[in-house]
Amino acid sequence: MIYSFDSLKLKFSNYANIKDKISREIQAGRLIPITRGLYETEASTPGKYLAGRICGPSYLSFDYALANYGLIPEAVYNTYTSASFKKRKAKTYQNQFGTFLYRDVPANVYHLGIRLVEENGYSYQIATPEKALCDKLYSLSPVQNVKELRELLFEDLRIDEDEFWKLNLADIAELAPLYRSTNLKLLAKLIRKY
Numbered sequence: 001m002i003y004s005f006d007s008l009k010l011k012f013s014n015y016a017n018i019k020d021k022i023s024r025e026i027q028a029g030r031l032i033p034i035t036r037g038l039y040e041t042e043a044s045t046p047g048k049y050l051a052g053r054i055c056g057p058s059y060l061s062f063d064y065a066l067a068n069y070g071l072i073p074e075a076v077y078n079t080y081t082s083a084s085f086k087k088r089k090a091k092t093y094q095n096q097f098g099t100f101l102y103r104d105v106p107a108n109v110y111h112l113g114i115r116l117v118e119e120n121g122y123s124y125q126i127a128t129p130e131k132a133l134c135d136k137l138y139s140l141s142p143v144q145n146v147k148e149l150r151e152l153l154f155e156d157l158r159i160d161e162d163e164f165w166k167l168n169l170a171d172i173a174e175l176a177p178l179y180r181s182t183n184l185k186l187l188a189k190l191i192r193k194y
Helices: 005-011 018-027 062-068 129-139 146-156 161-166 169-179 182-193
Strands: 002-004 032-035 038-040 079-084 091-095 098-104 114-119 122-127
Touching (some): 002 005, 005 038, 062 129, 122 129, 129 182
Antiparallel strands (some): 002 038, 032 038
C-alpha cells in the first residue's frame, strides 16, 4: 500500500515524533521509501503501480507500454517510462522498485488514449498501444520521409509489422496531427498510403 507523508501523519498521529516513527518503520522494513514523502509497504510491489504517484500527472507509455502490448520484442525490466506534461524537462527517479523516466508530451494530447487499470488494490494509467506509439515517435528526432519512417518503425524500433497493422489505425490517424510533429505527420501519411 502506498502512503504519503500526510497519510502517515494521520496514521501515526498518536506518536510524539512522527518523523522518528517513520524512520523506525523504514529501518524495520515495514515502510520502503519511493521518493521524498512517498512510501510503500510491500517490497515486491511492481513499479507500474507506483509510476503515476512518483511524478504526476503521468501515465505509462513509450517503451514500457509498447513492450507491454507486444509491439517491440525487448522486454523492459524495472524501467517504467511515462508521459507527463508541462514538466519542461525529462525526469528520472531511481529506487529499489526500478527506474522511472518521465518525458513531456503536448498538453493537448495528454488526456487522449489512456486506460485506467485496477489490479491488486492499486490503479495506474497506461497509454493505449496507438497512443504509446504516437508518444514514442513524438519523442524521437524527425525523419525526412515515409521510407525513413518505415525504417525507423520496423528496423530501428523493431516494431512487429504484423502487430502494427492490427492497431486501430483510425485512432492513430486522429491522434497523429494533434502532436504537430514531423514523425507523426509521416505516420498518418503511411497509414493513408496503405
